[in-house]
Amino acid sequence: MKYLGYEFYVFKPPPKCVQQKGMYMVANTLPQKKEDEIVDRCRELLRAVRKHPNFETIHDWNTYVVGIHNYYKGMTHFCMNFRKIGWRIKKLFYHTMERNVTFTQEQSYKNNFQRGGYRSWGSNGYYCFNGYPVVEIQWASWDSWLLAGGNGVVKRENPYSQKERKQRPGVSIDDIEYLVRVSKHIKNSRLALFRISKYSSTKGISYLSGEYVPVGQYHCHHIKPLKSGGTNDFNNLCVLSELEHTILHSTTPERLYDLFPKKKKRIKALIEALYDKAA
Structure with missing residues (x-):
């Protein structure tokens, strides 16, 4: 079969x-x-x-x-x-x-x-x-x-296990190929590579919601902004949905607290990092 x-x-x-x-x-x-x-x-x-x-x-x-x-x-x-x-x-x-x-x-x-x-x-x-x-x-x-x-x-974890959240199974090869095509438009080649690696390694799971983010709605966010000394390295990137990223960069990012009350610590850190960036 x-x-x-x-x-x-x-x-x-x-x-x-x-x-x-x-x-x-x-x-x-x-x-x-x-x-x-x-x-x-x-x-x-x-x-x-x-x-x-x-x-x-x-x-x-x-x-x-x-x-x-x-x-x-x-x-x-x-x-x-x-x-x-x-x-x-x-x-x-x-x-x-x-x-x-x-x-x-x-x-x-x-x-x-x-x-x-x-x-x-x-x-x-x-x-x-x-x-x-x-x-x-x-x-x-x-x-x-x-x-x-x-x-x-x-010892092996099944990468296609839907577990309790019943999320979509993993990241498909079509998702990877889509990200590779899109990465050619990103000027910084290091960011382009780690942007793909971050989505693939997390199986498309959002840093805030814990839910699967379809590849077409995937936004790669810098945890510590570049202007505040952040880098394009793997550990400084996280997966967000388009909606989550838009709210985070809006004038009222505090709305994220209501959407994801269990992630207050992460949300606070992201917002404070953006304030530093603005300063």
């Missing part, structure tokens, strides 16, 4: 005890057609880097790879599928980077990227463009610890 870009199948694992005899399990993997589409898109992005090695083309590559990783990380054969994709584009990737990007062993750039999500890779070196690490598609294995259960405890 194919659903949400996955291919589901049933298999009969070897029984570990008598009670499990005859039981079946369900797993999901990447359909061949989808794998071919990802490989084709990777080749297209790498050719763009090869033709124009600049921050914009590197940014397009990184945002696509990180978005694909975030979408498929709940897949049973996540690591295996992405290692296969990595092998299919290996020559093109390395030939492209060897010509245009510096290979470095400096770990701080990589360790600070995506909140340290790729820290375990590149210990012997990796490609970096002016302090901006270049993500390899097979680096999906950094998340392999989530796919293993120890002592009968399942």
Whole structure:
């Protein structure tokens, strides 16, 4: 069965005890057609880097790879599928980077990227463009610890679980592609990258309401304004809906207290930061 870009199948694992005899399990993997589409898109992005090695083309590559990783990380054969994709584009990737990007062993750039999500890779070196690490598609294995259960405890959290709030499941690949297209109109490339990462990592959940914000209504707000010394870094950004952002920047931001009485501390901090900005 194919659903949400996955291919589901049933298999009969070897029984570990008598009670499990005859039981079946369900797993999901990447359909061949989808794998071919990802490989084709990777080749297209790498050719763009090869033709124009600049921050914009590197940014397009990184945002696509990180978005694909975030979408498929709940897949049973996540690591295996992405290692296969990595092998299919290996020559093109390395030939492209060897010509245009510096290979470095400096770990701080990589360790600070995506909140340290790729820290375990590149210990012997990796490609970096002016302090901006270049993500390899097979680096999906950094998340392999989530796919293993120890002592009968399942460590992986289902990224598509609707939980108690019954929110929409995660962030779709279409959402990521939409944000990538929109990011090209943002002059600051660092803000463009982290704007996508913030929405993806929070699964589109608002910083104030705790509810899912559709990608078309997503506003990225600086917790500490730039004019007050804030930065475009990941930790200084938050997800707000268009309505929440409009009220926050209006002449009566205190209305947010009535809308979200359980978030008074956060609302107060955001409003005070804007007053500092105005001052």
